[in-house]
Amino acid sequence: GKIIFIEHDDTEHVTEFRAGSTLMQVAVDNAVPGIDGDCGGECACGTCHMIVADEWFGNTGTVGDAEEQMLSMTPERARTSRLGCQVEITEAMDGMTVHLPEFQM
Numbered sequence: 001g002k003i004i005f006i007e008h009d010d011t012e013h014v015t016e017f018r019a020g021s022t023l024m025q026v027a028v029d030n031a032v033p034g035i036d037g038d039c040g041g042e043c044a045c046g047t048c049h050m051i052v053a054d055e056w057f058g059n060t061g062t063v064g065d066a067e068e069q070m071l072s073m074t075p076e077r078a079r080t081s082r083l084g085c086q087v088e089i090t091e092a093m094d095g096m097t098v099h100l101p102e103f104q105m
């Protein structure tokens with residue numbers, strides 16, 4: 001399986017699907033540009049902001065309180081924005097596409 005990260009300029013990064021990991025960790029491990037994960041997944045830095053493809057958003061679980069707080073401070077927030085460190089990868093995400101916001105390039 002795969003999870004595909006798409007940069008704002010349409011560059012694709014196809015990563016190996018890893019259930020139990022997080023979207024942030026997989027992006028960092030694959031050197032996907034713009035995903036820094038500065039706080040190590042503590043939901044405190046916002047450098048793992050991602051925009052999930054519409055049709056996959058329902059598979060990413062619910063936005064937690066701390067995540068909601070971080071996202072609410074992000075002007076670039078989109079309807080399907082998530083913090084990658086707060087999204088645990090499950091089997092339901094096999095083949096998912098995730099977009100990277102422009103400002104984070």
Ligand code: FES
Binds near residue numbers: 045
């Ligand atoms: Fe810092 Fe996600 S890695 S908020």
